[in-house]
Amino acid sequence: MELTHxxxxxxVARTEHVxxxxxxxxxxxxxxxxxxxxLEDELGVKLxxxxxxxxxxxxxxxxxxxxxxxxYEDIEALPAQLRAMESEQSATVNLNVLAxxxxxxxxxxxxxxxxxxxxxxxxxxxxxxxxxxxxxxxAKAPAIAKNEHDEENFICSENIYLAVPNTPLYxxxxxxSLKELKETNFIGLYGSKQLRSICNEYCERIGFKTRxxxxxxxxxxxxxxxxxxxxxxxxPEFSWGHVDxxxxxxxxxxxxxxxxxxxxxxxxxxxDNSRTEKFFRFLTKLIARxxxxx
Numbered sequence: 001m002e003l004t005h006x007x008x009x010x011x012v013a014r015t016e017h018v019x020x021x022x023x024x025x026x027x028x029x030x031x032x033x034x035x036x037x038x039l040e041d042e043l044g045v046k047l048x049x050x051x052x053x054x055x056x057x058x059x060x061x062x063x064x065x066x067x068x069x070x071x072y073e074d075i076e077a078l079p080a081q082l083r084a085m086e087s088e089q090s091a092t093v094n095l096n097v098l099a100x101x102x103x104x105x106x107x108x109x110x111x112x113x114x115x116x117x118x119x120x121x122x123x124x125x126x127x128x129x130x131x132x133x134x135x136x137x138x139a140k141a142p143a144i145a146k147n148e149h150d151e152e153n154f155i156c157s158e159n160i161y162l163a164v165p166n167t168p169l170y171x172x173x174x175x176x177s178l179k180e181l182k183e184t185n186f187i188g189l190y191g192s193k194q195l196r197s198i199c200n201e202y203c204e205r206i207g208f209k210t211r212x213x214x215x216x217x218x219x220x221x222x223x224x225x226x227x228x229x230x231x232x233x234x235x236p237e238f239s240w241g242h243v244d245x246x247x248x249x250x251x252x253x254x255x256x257x258x259x260x261x262x263x264x265x266x267x268x269x270x271x272d273n274s275r276t277e278k279f280f281r282f283l284t285k286l287i288a289r290x291x292x293x294x
Contacts, residue, residue: 005039006072008032009047013065016054090272092119093279098126099137099194100239100262102219103290107283118275126193132276133283134265139198141261152266154284156291160199160258161250163226163235163243176251178208185231189222189240190215198260199234206255223248236260238290262287 012021012032022029040047047061057065097104101124108120123131144153162178164170188196203210213231216222219240226233227247235243235250239262243250264287266280 001039001042003072003075005035006068008035009039010065010069010072012036012048012055013057013061016056018055086271089270090275091117092121093276094121094123094130094132096123096125096128096131096134098124099135100236100287101135102241103239103287104135104283106241107286110286111279111282115275115278118279132267132269132273133280134267136263136265137194137198137260138263139201139260141263144263150268152268152280154264154266154280154287156262156264156284156287157259158237158239158262158291159252160195160202160260161235161237162232162253163223164232164249164251165227165229166245166247166249167229170249170251173249173251175254177254178203178206179255181232182208184211185213186210187222187225187231187233188212188215189219189233190217195234195236195260199258202256202258208255234258238293239287 008021008025008027011025012018015021015024018032018036019029022032025032036048043064045060045064046058047064048055049058049061050056095104095108105122108122112118112120141155144155162176162181164173164176170176199210214225216225222233223243225231227244237250264280264284266277268277270276
């Protein structure tokens, strides 16, 4: 069955008049009659019966009309629905934030001042590929094959320091060896799985095991806990935001090179990626600028 024939059938069924329907459909009457006969031949049933000068639906025609009308209306509505879906997709950025969550969240808040109608869906899922932008971290970013059409990657390195309270014990220190901290309590940011793995990898290299006594999913709580002297913690150079130097000191770790690579991946998987790309440029420029300031 052709959609055009279904359209013709629905119009004739509505008016019960072939000539009037032909005018409405802007076709000649013989062509309309031929289309209706062809539809009946394809179905193998009679849809109309003659009644005086008009035509009426048969019982089977009535049944067919009730079934086809909502289906045809759904099909007619599809183009507008698809256009609305595309518009919604272009106005939504799906962010998979596996690292630098504080930095990325602040970037989103800042960016929405310029584009308040842009929506952000933030998730943390190491398995999913359903994202527009993904932020990951590695001790050393793997070689990433360039794909100019589908993906673009931005890589930025940052040092990992040891954050300590600004007390007389550390006040004049700029560097530290983890071997000095065998009996020291450590504080961590709960949920930072990738950063935790990186720090664990470095600690294993030098034979050091951290004694974690407190974890929080709030970076501010971690900062306050370190500042109050509860413990010390690993702290990325700039991606976790500002550190109050009056309360906390960041010491360079001397045992081995503590650093990580932040990888931000843009996937061009929509018909219109322009708004997603603009945020990607904003985010990468912001993180590059923050790194230079450090």
